[in-house]
Amino acid sequence: MKQNQANRWRSHIHQHAESTGNLLVEIFHYLALFAIGGMTAWAGTLAALDMLAKGSASIDDILLLFIYLELGAMVGIYFKTNHMPVRFLIYVAITALTRMMISDISHHDAPDMGVVYISGAILLLAIAVLVVRYASARFPGVKPASPQQVSAESHEGTER
Numbered sequence: 001m002k003q004n005q006a007n008r009w010r011s012h013i014h015q016h017a018e019s020t021g022n023l024l025v026e027i028f029h030y031l032a033l034f035a036i037g038g039m040t041a042w043a044g045t046l047a048a049l050d051m052l053a054k055g056s057a058s059i060d061d062i063l064l065l066f067i068y069l070e071l072g073a074m075v076g077i078y079f080k081t082n083h084m085p086v087r088f089l090i091y092v093a094i095t096a097l098t099r100m101m102i103s104d105i106s107h108h109d110a111p112d113m114g115v116v117y118i119s120g121a122i123l124l125l126a127i128a129v130l131v132v133r134y135a136s137a138r139f140p141g142v143k144p145a146s147p148q149q150v151s152a153e154s155h156e157g158t159e160r
Helices: 002-054 059-081 086-107 113-138
Strands: none
Touching: 002 059, 059 086, 086 113
16 A cells, blocks of 8 residues: 555656656757847847948858858747758858858968868768758658648758
8 A cells, every 4th residue: 555655656756857857948948049049149230230330241241141040040940840950050061161161262362172172061061951851851750730831942840
């Protein structure tokens, strides 16, 4: 008889601990998302204000704004779907490498093998986007619940 009551108490305590743990994880999750989104918006705003202050925008500056845009979109999709869109990380990497290559070419007179290496890395990342898109279309991890979900052409949120 005492064993049965001890098991009920143990089960009750376990349920409360699990609920409390899940609540704390969700609170941290949302606070972190708001912090990351806020920092991304702040950094993008500062970059845009810096461009306005100097009176011009280089291609480096514009590509930096695209990086901030992709990071903000990643936060928004992750907030809505709880899935990290892997393609967005690859897009950010492609944009960052493009920015680095353009900066390197504009600051040096003669391009060297670094341009070839960066171009190869961009090509590999572009192939990775194709693989991820094919895999997410062919083997979806989450079944679409409704036709109102984010479409495949507008960065679906079903990738992990």
